[in-house]
Amino acid sequence: MGVVGPRLQPTLDERSRPGRGGGKIPHAPAGALDRIPAAALRDTPPALPELNEPDVVRHYVNLSQLNFAVDTGFYPLGSCTMKFNPKLNEWAARLPGFAQLHPYAPDEVAQGTLQLLFELEQWLAEISGMRAVTLQPAAGAQGELTGILMIRAYHRARGDVERDEVLVPDSSHGTNPATASMAGFRTITIPSAADGGVDVAAFEAALGPRTAAVMITNPSTLGLFESRIGLLLDEVHAAGALAYMDGANLNAILGRFKPGEAGFDVMHFNVHKTFSTPHGGGGPGAGPVGVGERLLPYLPSPRVLREAEGSYRLERPGERPTSIGRLRSFVGNTGVLVRAYAYLRAHGGSGLREVSDDAVLAANYLKHRVAEAYDIPYDRPCKHEFVASATGLKKSTGVRTLDVAKRLIDKGFHPPTIYFPLIVDEGMLIEPTETESVETLDAFADALVEIAAEAESDSELVTTAPHTAPVRRLDEATAARQPNLRWRPMTGRQMPCPD
Amino acid sequence: MPYGPHTTADRERMLAALGISSVDELFDDIPVELRASGLDLPEPEPELQLSARLQALAGRNRTDLVSFLGAGVYRHWSPPAVDQLLVRGEWYTAYTPYQPEVSQGTLQSIYEYQSLLAELTGLPVVSASHYDGAAATAEAALMACRQTRRDRVLVSRAVHPHYRDTVRTYLGPRLELDELPLVADGERAGTTDLDALERLLADPDHPIAGVVLAQPNFLGLLEDMPRVAELAHAAGALFVAVVEPVSLAVLAPPGAYGADIAAGEGQPLGIPPQYGGPYLGILAATEPLVRQIPGRLVGMTTDLDGRRAFVMTLRAREQDIRRDKAASNICTNQALLALAASIYLAAIGPHGLRDVAALGAARARELEEALAAAGVPRLHPGPYLNEFAVRVPSARAVHRRLIERGILAGLVLADALPDQPGVDDGLLVCATEVTTGDDIDRFAAALADELRAEPGGRKAGHLATGTR
Numbered sequence: 002m003g004v005v006g007p008r009l010q011p012t013l014d015e016r017s018r019p020g021r022g023g024g025k026i027p028h029a030p031a032g033a034l035d036r037i038p039a040a041a042l043r044d045t046p047p048a049l050p051e052l053n054e055p056d057v058v059r060h061y062v063n064l065s066q067l068n069f070a071v072d073t074g075f076y077p078l079g080s081c082t083m084k085f086n087p088k089l090n091e092w093a094a095r096l097p098g099f100a101q102l103h104p105y106a107p108d109e110v111a112q113g114t115l116q117l118l119f120e121l122e123q124w125l126a127e128i129s130g131m132r133a134v135t136l137q138p139a140a141g142a143q144g145e146l147t148g149i150l151m152i153r154a155y156h157r158a159r160g161d162v163e164r165d166e167v168l169v170p171d172s173s174h175g176t177n178p179a180t181a182s183m184a185g186f187r188t189i190t191i192p193s194a195a196d197g198g199v200d201v202a203a204f205e206a207a208l209g210p211r212t213a214a215v216m217i218t219n220p221s222t223l224g225l226f227e228s229r230i231g232l233l234l235d236e237v238h239a240a241g242a243l244a245y246m247d248g249a250n251l252n253a254i255l256g257r258f259k260p261g262e263a264g265f266d267v268m269h270f271n272v273h274k275t276f277s278t279p280h281g282g283g284g285p286g287a288g289p290v291g292v293g294e295r296l297l298p299y300l301p302s303p304r305v306l307r308e309a310e311g312s313y314r315l316e317r318p319g320e321r322p323t324s325i326g327r328l329r330s331f332v333g334n335t336g337v338l339v340r341a342y343a344y345l346r347a348h349g350g351s352g353l354r355e356v357s358d359d360a361v362l363a364a365n366y367l368k369h370r371v372a373e374a375y376d377i378p379y380d381r382p383c384k385h386e387f388v389a390s391a392t393g394l395k396k397s398t399g400v401r402t403l404d405v406a407k408r409l410i411d412k413g414f415h416p417p418t419i420y421f422p423l424i425v426d427e428g429m430l431i432e433p434t435e436t437e438s439v440e441t442l443d444a445f446a447d448a449l450v451e452i453a454a455e456a457e458s459d460s461e462l463v464t465t466a467p468h469t470a471p472v473r474r475l476d477e478a479t480a481a482r483q484p485n486l487r488w489r490p491m492t493g494r495q496m497p498c499p500d
Numbered sequence: 501m502p503y504g505p506h507t508t509a510d511r512e513r514m515l516a517a518l519g520i521s522s523v524d525e526l527f528d529d530i531p532v533e534l535r536a537s538g539l540d541l542p543e544p545e546p547e548l549q550l551s552a553r554l555q556a557l558a559g560r561n562r563t564d565l566v567s568f569l570g571a572g573v574y575r576h577w578s579p580p581a582v583d584q585l586l587v588r589g590e591w592y593t594a595y596t597p598y599q600p601e602v603s604q605g606t607l608q609s610i611y612e613y614q615s616l617l618a619e620l621t622g623l624p625v626v627s628a629s630h631y632d633g634a635a636a637t638a639e640a641a642l643m644a645c646r647q648t649r650r651d652r653v654l655v656s657r658a659v660h661p662h663y664r665d666t667v668r669t670y671l672g673p674r675l676e677l678d679e680l681p682l683v684a685d686g687e688r689a690g691t692t693d694l695d696a697l698e699r700l701l702a703d704p705d706h707p708i709a710g711v712v713l714a715q716p717n718f719l720g721l722l723e724d725m726p727r728v729a730e731l732a733h734a735a736g737a738l739f740v741a742v743v744e745p746v747s748l749a750v751l752a753p754p755g756a757y758g759a760d761i762a763a764g765e766g767q768p769l770g771i772p773p774q775y776g777g778p779y780l781g782i783l784a785a786t787e788p789l790v791r792q793i794p795g796r797l798v799g800m801t802t803d804l805d806g807r808r809a810f811v812m813t814l815r816a817r818e819q820d821i822r823r824d825k826a827a828s829n830i831c832t833n834q835a836l837l838a839l840a841a842s843i844y845l846a847a848i849g850p851h852g853l854r855d856v857a858a859l860g861a862a863r864a865r866e867l868e869e870a871l872a873a874a875g876v877p878r879l880h881p882g883p884y885l886n887e888f889a890v891r892v893p894s895a896r897a898v899h900r901r902l903i904e905r906g907i908l909a910g911l912v913l914a915d916a917l918p919d920q921p922g923v924d925d926g927l928l929v930c931a932t933e934v935t936t937g938d939d940i941d942r943f944a945a946a947l948a949d950e951l952r953a954e955p956g957g958r959k960a961g962h963l964a965t966g967t968r
Contacts, residue, residue, distance in 0.1 A: 005602050013612050013846050022849035025579055026933060029858030034750055037883050041722045043752050047619045049850040054581055057846045065590035067605035072589025085503050086593050089547050098558025103569050104776035105911055110903065113560030114775050127540055139631035140832035179819035179829035185674045188824040226529045256539045257527050263534045280595035281836030282606040285778035318918055326669040330572065330634040330662035331776030346550050347502050350539030355501040358523045365526055366514040382526045416599055438505035439514060470601035472803040480801035480813040486625060487615035
């Protein structure tokens, strides 16, 4: 029995039959488009598929059953915080008052949402120890860009224009160096020390008058708290640079560590990680950004403001000329932020602290169990996730981390993040989250231990896994060499209307 | 904690296995002087109270108004099948399909999205989604700079103001943005000044990477896109068309008039307005740009047994592989909204989509006639699809008073385009297939009333009767 359904599906195009569908929209009156110049009109209608609703529903229900998801099983994808997505939040985001509100609706018509956004900003500032928060960025990576652009504006406003470098540890997410490049900076990669933290000597050697910012993920992508963070932040500021915190791993430290209090100048939140908004098969998320005093003037516009008499409004275009401007249209992924708001209300301060306590306890417990059969390269208390490695297993059996991951599918689990961070040989980044029971943690650990035993006794069983998924391993090389990115060339064929 | 499973016994068992007595010991690595000061947040709220609170907050928003507001976000009817399929946990609680063997649902749905949007845009390469129309337009501008190795982009002032602002932010001080002015009067008033475009393209000191125009433009008007493509290409620049996907059921697709890149907002494809997002950034391009396009791409391939399957491909463009050399920093995208758009298109079908676009045009024409009869003429004479600007004396005040009468009279152009000459008295209004004849009558009658009351207004009251 596979962990997902076995039935591959035809494409929408293959299901299409000319003449199917209809009954949804009345026909437009003849001549509706008469006043549009012929040159601006399409010659041939788009060749979209024609299906009746029952076929559409079966198509998407059957396709959905080919997916592994948090709602179907344990999804310990390190660095992604695949925790349970509360159903109340889905309901709330669909309330017509929230869902049907037009983003250009005048402030007086949008007081409910504006209040929600304002309160959410205040809470995120409290959680992070920052002065203020913008909710505009659509995802963590856009939050990073927001932060780095604000840092650039800060230096430029001071006439400090020679700073063109951003320091990034080698364990960082790929988004950090990609963000630095997008904002026009050169990335300087800092190696990690033997204990998994930033190598202080290399850091000090790289830091200087060209350094605009340092981007640090804390806890790091190895799941380790950067214990020397106080020293690093002091040195960053002494060098005239600013410190960015990648908040991807905030789930480990709620109520325990506030980046703003510790001296970070700016950070982003991934509400789709820490605050339970769903991952949506790749998105949407939201990536609010908190800033300290130095970057306050540069926050993107518009901000949400509260007037003295208690009403809320959006900043008007041009109201705050120091702003870096907009990162996207309108105020942000508001529908996602409604879910995050509900999550924070449901938990309160005490609940959030318990979230991190349980996430960290679960990760340490699971690490302890996984150590029965795998290498643990950094064997000290981890935070919400940890790295295991199949290096030893590979030496003795030839079975690699990729094989272990694929075999986990046969055992009913989503594989962890593999081969990341890049600095760990045969790494598996495992993040259980606080919403998984100890029974699930034990079952997952048992499965990993079993796989290690299988690697010894019948390595082919592991190296040819998965055996129970709807497809086996894929030919990724051909996919890249001869890309097939759509079902056929665009034909724009004529299709007579069926009724 | 409301959603956690751990009992006291569970926690004790885990602590015992670790040989510690308190979870606090797991946080010993946080230096004492850097430990948090506490969390001053509201008390945890049980779901019963929380749901009532959320309902009350939602109720403070006024979504009962008869709305003629568009300006980049459009009200459409979405078949209930769309949302009922979206709430399946297999869709919305999965993540990026890193493990293709257990993600064929998401992967095939993205491949289908790419195919559907290729058909609509007439461009063969479609990325698996960007944050929204503004961010997609900014990425398109950056693509043009990378591909041409030039550093200046021309953006029409008739591109949505938020998109222009976003492009400016993304280009930063390294790359240049010049705005193309609009024609002030005559037949082409409100469209992009193509003479100015020609002049800027001819400047040998400032080679242009890309030209960005919207169709329909922000004022609802149709631009001469084929002519822009010719001018841009003659100067070695790429042409970026900002498109609205429902309109592509009837308007010429970017691929047909020579656009190299299409960017746009996918919200009209079955996605609710929800005060700004999550939306769907559409980004499509010609074949030669396939290695420049940012964001995920899904391709068809086979598994070891030769079964057809889908997988993320051309990954060497992406940040997790290429780090500082990546085409963009994008990671999390808007996949669930791409799925919504695909289900919408599948459910409504090609004829349904054409009817949505053409009905909007028909309703907008009725709206134009009713408003003209009420004494409110159009601001520009050129052709439009389903959105246009009208001239209303004291537009801002009238707009506000109409809210009290239950009508959202579109967008006050002077607020949205504070630097644009010639729109001071403008309201931008739109109609779609959900606009009814009654809505139009109410709007026209109320507007006529207000104009009668407005001291500086025209004596238009006698025109208000029998507007339709």
